[in-house]
Amino acid sequence: MSKTITLTIDDRKVTAPEGEKLLWVALENDIYIPNLCAIKEEGRPSASCRLCFVHVEGLPAPVTSCTQAVREGMVVKTRTPQVDRLVRTAFELLLSDHRLKCSTCPQNRSCELQKIARARGLKLKLKRFKSLGKEYPLYESPGLFTFDRSRCVLCGRCVWVDHEVAKVGAIGFARRGLKRMVTTFGNIDLDASSCTECGLCVKACPVGALNFTGEQSSEKDG
Amino acid sequence: MSAIVIEGYYAGLKSKADHKLLPLKEKPVIWVGTATCGKAAGAIEVREAFKKEIKSRGLDAEVMEVGCMGHCYAEPLTVISKPGFPPLCYGHVDEGLVKRLVEDFLVNDDPCYEYAMVALEPNDIFPTLTDFPRGAYEEKIILEDCGFIDPEDIDHYIAREGYAALAKVLTMKPEEVLEEIKASNLRGRGGAGFPAGIKWEACRKSPGSEKYVIVNADEGDPGAFMDRSILESNPHLVIEGLIISAYTIGSSRGYFYVRSEYPQAIRRLETALEQAREKGLLGNSIMGSDFNFDIEIFRGSGAFVCGEGTALINSMEGKMGIPEHRPPRLAESGFRGKPTLLNNVKTFAYVPAIIRKGADWFKSTGTSKSPGTAVFSLVGKVGNSGLVEVPMGTTLRQLVYDVGEGIPGEKKFKAVQIGGPSGGCLPESALDVPIDFDSLHEAGAIMGSGGLVILDEDDCMVAIARYFLEFTQKESCGKCTFCRLGTKHMLDILTRITKGQEEDLASLDILRELAEDIEAGSLCNLGKTAPNPVLTTIRYFLDEYKEHIVNKRCPALMCTDLIAFYIAPEKCSKLCNACVGSCPTEAVYTREDGLKAINQDKCVKCNNCLKACPTEYSAVIKLSPPELVVEKEREQK
Numbered sequence: 001m002s003k004t005i006t007l008t009i010d011d012r013k014v015t016a017p018e019g020e021k022l023l024w025v026a027l028e029n030d031i032y033i034p035n036l037c038a039i040k041e042e043g044r045p046s047a048s049c050r051l052c053f054v055h056v057e058g059l060p061a062p063v064t065s066c067t068q069a070v071r072e073g074m075v076v077k078t079r080t081p082q083v084d085r086l087v088r089t090a091f092e093l094l095l096s097d098h099r100l101k102c103s104t105c106p107q108n109r110s111c112e113l114q115k116i117a118r119a120r121g122l123k124l125k126l127k128r129f130k131s132l133g134k135e136y137p138l139y140e141s142p143g144l145f146t147f148d149r150s151r152c153v154l155c156g157r158c159v160w161v162d163h164e165v166a167k168v169g170a171i172g173f174a175r176r177g178l179k180r181m182v183t184t185f186g187n188i189d190l191d192a193s194s195c196t197e198c199g200l201c202v203k204a205c206p207v208g209a210l211n212f213t214g215e216q217s218s219e220k221d222g
Numbered sequence: 223m224s225a226i227v228i229e230g231y232y233a234g235l236k237s238k239a240d241h242k243l244l245p246l247k248e249k250p251v252i253w254v255g256t257a258t259c260g261k262a263a264g265a266i267e268v269r270e271a272f273k274k275e276i277k278s279r280g281l282d283a284e285v286m287e288v289g290c291m292g293h294c295y296a297e298p299l300t301v302i303s304k305p306g307f308p309p310l311c312y313g314h315v316d317e318g319l320v321k322r323l324v325e326d327f328l329v330n331d332d333p334c335y336e337y338a339m340v341a342l343e344p345n346d347i348f349p350t351l352t353d354f355p356r357g358a359y360e361e362k363i364i365l366e367d368c369g370f371i372d373p374e375d376i377d378h379y380i381a382r383e384g385y386a387a388l389a390k391v392l393t394m395k396p397e398e399v400l401e402e403i404k405a406s407n408l409r410g411r412g413g414a415g416f417p418a419g420i421k422w423e424a425c426r427k428s429p430g431s432e433k434y435v436i437v438n439a440d441e442g443d444p445g446a447f448m449d450r451s452i453l454e455s456n457p458h459l460v461i462e463g464l465i466i467s468a469y470t471i472g473s474s475r476g477y478f479y480v481r482s483e484y485p486q487a488i489r490r491l492e493t494a495l496e497q498a499r500e501k502g503l504l505g506n507s508i509m510g511s512d513f514n515f516d517i518e519i520f521r522g523s524g525a526f527v528c529g530e531g532t533a534l535i536n537s538m539e540g541k542m543g544i545p546e547h548r549p550p551r552l553a554e555s556g557f558r559g560k561p562t563l564l565n566n567v568k569t570f571a572y573v574p575a576i577i578r579k580g581a582d583w584f585k586s587t588g589t590s591k592s593p594g595t596a597v598f599s600l601v602g603k604v605g606n607s608g609l610v611e612v613p614m615g616t617t618l619r620q621l622v623y624d625v626g627e628g629i630p631g632e633k634k635f636k637a638v639q640i641g642g643p644s645g646g647c648l649p650e651s652a653l654d655v656p657i658d659f660d661s662l663h664e665a666g667a668i669m670g671s672g673g674l675v676i677l678d679e680d681d682c683m684v685a686i687a688r689y690f691l692e693f694t695q696k697e698s699c700g701k702c703t704f705c706r707l708g709t710k711h712m713l714d715i716l717t718r719i720t721k722g723q724e725e726d727l728a729s730l731d732i733l734r735e736l737a738e739d740i741e742a743g744s745l746c747n748l749g750k751t752a753p754n755p756v757l758t759t760i761r762y763f764l765d766e767y768k769e770h771i772v773n774k775r776c777p778a779l780m781c782t783d784l785i786a787f788y789i790a791p792e793k794c795s796k797l798c799n800a801c802v803g804s805c806p807t808e809a810v811y812t813r814e815d816g817l818k819a820i821n822q823d824k825c826v827k828c829n830n831c832l833k834a835c836p837t838e839y840s841a842v843i844k845l846s847p848p849e850l851v852v853e854k855e856r857e858q859k
């Protein structure tokens with residue numbers, strides 16, 4: 001339906017359907033842009049993690065690539081000093097609100113935060129900011145999985161699959177500001193909620209917040 | 223044909239209203255300001271006292287309730303108009319003065335000039351508003367009738383040409399109305415100053431037959447009360463503006479989004495909507511035309527961020543009031559996914575006058591890029607607090623010193639915080655900046671929704687920046703990384719600075735970098751503007767920050783962790799015990815020689831002793847850093 005256009009990302013010419021969001025065009029062409037909250041199928045991007053900044057020629061400031069539609073002739077740079085600075089700060093901010101004990105985390109080595117650090121040469125350590133000391137008790141679902149809210153980065157992927165793929169609606173965001181969290185509606189126990197333990201949310205989680213129970217052992221030993 | 227019907231309809235409304243109000247010209251009328259500001263100062267008691275006195279004396283006089291006249295420092299306010307005298311305004315009215323005014327003025331023709339503040343019409347006896355500096359600068363467009371009409375009686379509004387603009391619009395083509403609004407260059411008064419005409423045009427052009435118009439009356443800035451005042455004092459002005467916008471863009475349904483903390487505004491709006499419906503100004507075939515439109519009130523949940531357009535829409539749709547990425551703009555996809563026009567209360571309030579008097583008339587006030595007036599709530603260290611309306615282009619200096627009558631006491635001006643928590647602090651050197659959207663932006667502040675706090679030498683700029691940032695940090699919806707976490711880290715750094723716990727000047731660099739990144743990286747304007755108070759105070763008051771960090775000293779003597787209370791022996795009278803009695807923790811004691819002193823270990827820095835010490839001694843002083851006390855005590859020995 002939509003016509004195909006050509007754009008340039010990091011000096012590489014790529015083609016894409018007009019209007020497609022830049023983030024997906026880049027990723028499909030193996031050009032990595034950090035991201036946590038992006039979901040391709042989502043109608044209106046959440047644009048909340050603020051990691052996918054890029055520079056688009058002609059625009060005065062970096063923009064989030066998950067919200068930027070591609071146009072014919074667009075020239076994009078995924079790395080500029082301005083972009084790198086924003087990504088670094090957003091990344092450090094997320095780390096300051098994340099229980100940073102990789103060695104005992106079930107997702108060690110398969111975590112998106114580690115991937116971003118590797119791709120952008122960032123440290124998994126706090127330098128400019130102090131840790132906000134987020135500590136929540138570990139929640140264990142009746143059978144299948146555990147939820148460590150201290151590691152949740154509020155990307156919303158679990159909520160999205162729960163609502164749009166599983167079509168259950170057991171979980172959602174609650175509270176405002178620093179207290180924003182993923183929880184069940186009415187903040188009741190999962191087993192009292194409509195959760196079917198389909199496990200889709202666990203697979204969607206990019207970090208070590210939602211884990212299948214078996215994956216949890218090292219954490220408890222540690 | 224239609225034009226004749228509409229003009230006839232309006233003429234009928236007008237003559238009915240004039241007729242009804244005629245008797246008010248023939249007998250004494252007492253107008254009591256009962257907007258929230260008046261009520262808080264005791265206006266209801268004043269109203270009842272007038273009624274009682276008039277009744278007990280069997281006088282033929284009317285007591286009417288009006289809204290806010292803008293002189294909040296002198297509430298409760300009362301205006302008495304008695305045939306044969308100019309209408310006179312009295313401030314700080316209490317029951318004693320009520321008795322006096324009824325006895326002396328209403329019964330015996332003595333207007334008690336010694337109590338009158340100002341006359342409201344030109345006359346030979348008593349000064350009018352224009353005889354004061356404030357009146358000379360003020361030019362009222364949207365506040366013109368506030369305080370002079372009964373907001374609960376639509377006929378008062380109609381008698382003052384209310385709904386004449388609507389009648390005119392209904393005989394015009396929507397495109398012609400749009401052209402007039404565009405030509406007026408009216409800019410949105412909700413903060414950003416976006417041209418209203420362009421927004422209206424986008425909504426009008428958006429495809430679809432179902433469209434919405436919404437008044438943003440969320441007014442969440444701490445200390446701002448302009449929108450509330452207008453809704454409480456002259457609700458029909460905003461309703462008329464909204465109806466005109468609906469006609470222009472082609473909408474049949476409008477909403478007022480009012481925060482639920484404004485019960486009086488909501489009540490008066492409900493009354494006003496009902497009366498407008500009764501008069502055929504809302505509903506089907508308005509004024510006999512073929513235009514149908516009605517309005518509902520939506521009560522907001524009260525979160526500051528709900529004033530942001532996309533969050534406001536989410537909240538109206540029953541979702542969490544959390545912002546979304548734009549585009550799409552509301553003009554393309556707003557309420558229920560339909561094209562939606564959202565403007566501030568004040569923006570709509572300018573519309574009737576622009577239509578009645580024309581775009582050129584509107585542009586004759588203010589500056590070429592920011593025509594019209596600006597409405598501010600002046601608060602803080604200023605003689606005349608209250609609501610003011612001045613032409614755009616008035617300088618901050620004129621606003622502070624002429625309209626506000628300067629800083630009380632012998633204190634020195636330090637800064638104005640303009641634009642609320644999203645605005646900035648401007649110093650003395652910026653006082654000659656003209657107030658308009660672009661000049662303020664250049665200076666680092668914003669027009670915002672019109673809160674203006676005046677600060678003097680006793681205000682610590684670090685603490686002020688911290689105060690505003692604490693507000694936005696608490697109000698962050700938490701959706702996006704920069705605002706949720708970044709503002710928290712900024713606040714933590716500022717807290718450490720004001721407590722003397724920050725050792726390293728490098729923390730200022732982190733603070734500044736973080737502030738810039740939050741501005742550039744946040745999803746919505748709450749986050750994007752939250753660092754403004756911090757960035758402007760760093761820009762203009764860097765030394766104050768440094769003093770806190772390097773010398774652990776608060777130059778304004780405001781940060782409690784960095785000061786100590788001390789009684790200067792050479793000033794203490796020995797004989798008075800005021801300070802001793804005032805201290806809640808018994809930290810103040812009498813020394814063997816009779817002088818008073820403070821046990822620093824017990825002192826909780828409540829400021830009581832300083833207030834208690836009689837001004838002729840002023841022996842209690844604050845010292846910063848606190849260690850100075852030890853030095854002073856050593857000197858003494």
Ligand SMILES: Cc1cc2nc3c(=O)[nH]c(=O)nc-3n(C[C@H](O)[C@H](O)[C@H](O)COP(=O)(O)O)c2cc1C
Nearest residue numbers: 410411412438440441529530531565566569747748
């Ligand atoms: C956090 C935040 C709070 C806001 N609060 C208000 C408000 O209380 N009233 C208002 O009119 N606009 C507010 N705005 C601005 C609105 O988003 C919008 O720009 C405005 O209502 C448009 O009207 P205008 O063009 O007439 O100014 C706020 C914006 C932000 C980012």
Ligand code: SF4
Nearest residue numbers: 152153155156158205
């Ligand atoms: S639990 Fe995982 S998927 Fe869900 S919001 Fe947190 S980080 Fe994202």
Ligand code: SF4
Nearest residue numbers: 699701702705746749
């Ligand atoms: S900037 Fe703040 S208020 Fe706006 S979306 Fe982000 S977290 Fe929410």
